[in-house]
Amino acid sequence: xxxxxxxxxxxxxxxxxxxxxxxxxxxxxxxxxxxxxxxxxxxxxxxxxxxxxxxxxxxxxxxxxxxxxxxxxxxxxxxxxxxxxxxxxxxxxxxxxxxxxxxxxxxxxxxxxxxxxxxxxxxxxxxxxxxxxxxxxxxxxxxxxxxxxxxxxxxxxxxxxxxxxxxxxx
Ligand SMILES: NC(=O)c1ccc[n+]([C@@H]2O[C@H](COP(=O)([O-])OP(=O)(O)OC[C@H]3O[C@@H](n4cnc5c(N)ncnc54)[C@H](OP(=O)(O)O)[C@@H]3O)[C@@H](O)[C@H]2O)c1
Numbered sequence: 001x002x003x004x005x006x007x008x009x010x011x012x013x014x015x016x017x018x019x020x021x022x023x024x025x026x027x028x029x030x031x032x033x034x035x036x037x038x039x040x041x042x043x044x045x046x047x048x049x050x051x052x053x054x055x056x057x058x059x060x061x062x063x064x065x066x067x068x069x070x071x072x073x074x075x076x077x078x079x080x081x082x083x084x085x086x087x088x089x090x091x092x093x094x095x096x097x098x099x100x101x102x103x104x105x106x107x108x109x110x111x112x113x114x115x116x117x118x119x120x121x122x123x124x125x126x127x128x129x130x131x132x133x134x135x136x137x138x139x140x141x142x143x144x145x146x147x148x149x150x151x152x153x154x155x156x157x158x159x160x161x162x163x164x165x166x167x168x169x170x
Contacts, residue, residue: 001063001085003139003163006032011135014059017052019045019072021159028139028162040068046075053077061085062093069093076105083108139163 002020009016010033018029018037026037036052038045049072050056056077062069063086070093076082082105084093100107116123130136141162144152146169155161 001061003028003032004136005061006034007136009059010034011130015053017049017057019049019068024162032139040071046071050075056080059083064088065093066091070095073100073105073107076103079104081106081108083112084110140166142166143168 002018006016006018006029016034016036018026018032018034019040020026020029020037021039021041023039026039029037036048038048038052056075057072058077058080060072060076060080060082062072062082062084065084065087066089068089069084069091073082073093073095082095082100084107087093095107097107127136131138139162141164142152142155143166144155146167149167152165152167156165
């Protein structure tokens, strides 16, 4: 999700700051067009984001949740948007609606899915066309034969996978 979001945001003209863990993923995010990439496993990462965004990001896409998601919410700029699409850490991001209101931050949580219905097909066509035109490319890390499906799962669980992990079934 992160690698696709970086590409779409860059294409939309945003100044993108990617947040992930480890040099390999940060380099990958920069290669996709992120203006800056910050390691959230390092202390002080939120300060770095504040610095490079001039006070805090206007829009945050949170696919991790937990403490990382919460920290990202705290640095979201006043009047900004905080969109939650995942809980890779296993914990959702806790946001107090009152706190969000006071800071004028619009929180878009999983319920945004319920309004997708009729627009899904059009969006799917749009992203497929963008991929076919080479404007957006899926990041494929490793491909495993079907017999090594367990190793593929282990690569994802150990957070070593970069982008998508593919299992070849032919
Ligand atoms: N793929 C989709 O179409 C889609 C759509 C909607 C929602 N979602 C949801 O969005 C979330 C991300 O999906 P994805 O496809 O981008 O997954 P993914 O490829 O597995 O990426 C998740 C990333 O989360 C980071 N992470 C941080 N803390 C983690 C932890 N404790 N355990 C595991 N990973 C951790 C990992 O990066 P670091 O190791 O760098 O921290 C990992 O690369 C999931 O909750 C998924 O259900 C996905």
